[in-house]
Every structure is written in C-alpha cells, then in structure tokens.
Amino acid sequence: MIDSMGRNISKDIYNAVRKATSHLVKTNKAGSPGGEQEATVLSEELKFVLLGKAEKFEVENLSHIKANKCDTELCFKWIDLVHKQLKQTLVLIIENLKF
Numbered sequence: 001m002i003d004s005m006g007r008n009i010s011k012d013i014y015n016a017v018r019k020a021t022s023h024l025v026k027t028n029k030a031g032s033p034g035g036e037q038e039a040t041v042l043s044e045e046l047k048f049v050l051l052g053k054a055e056k057f058e059v060e061n062l063s064h065i066k067a068n069k070c071d072t073e074l075c076f077k078w079i080d081l082v083h084k085q086l087k088q089t090l091v092l093i094i095e096n097l098k099f
Helices: 002-030 035-051 056-065 069-098
Strands: none
Touching: 002 035
C-alpha cells in the first residue's frame, strides 16, 4: 500500500515538473515579455504541490505508531471499568455524607 502511494506521489511530482518545464520551454521559445512572471507563478504552484505531498518515511512511521484494534478495544474496556468504579465510589461518598 505504501509502495503504491509512493509511486503515485512520484508520478504526481513528475507530471507537475514536466508540466511546469514544458510551459517554461514554450514561453522561452516564444520570447514573450511576461514569460518570467508566468515562470514564477508556475514555480510557486509547483512548490505548493510539492509541499502537499507526504514523505514515504513519515507515512510508514504513522502506520507503525497506530494502535491495533484489539489494543484500542481493550483500552476502551478499561476506561469503561474505571468510569463505573468512579461512579460507584462517588455514590458511596455521597451516601456517607448524608448521614
């Protein structure tokens, strides 16, 4: 799964770079005076696309950090048990304070 995500990210980056460079080559060949502004806009768009991509190491690290389903359910059971015990303790304290 992570390898396919990495390949898709690489394809997206390659396509964005190819699109940006092909447009720059066209504007340089045409010799238009606004070519530098267009190149700046495209490089900013490229930077935005690249900043939105996740690194493979970060995705793998997040998948290792995540808890599995059994551990999560066990934690929920313990939290529920502690909650019930706390409610019972509070009822006992309140009953003792009444008398």
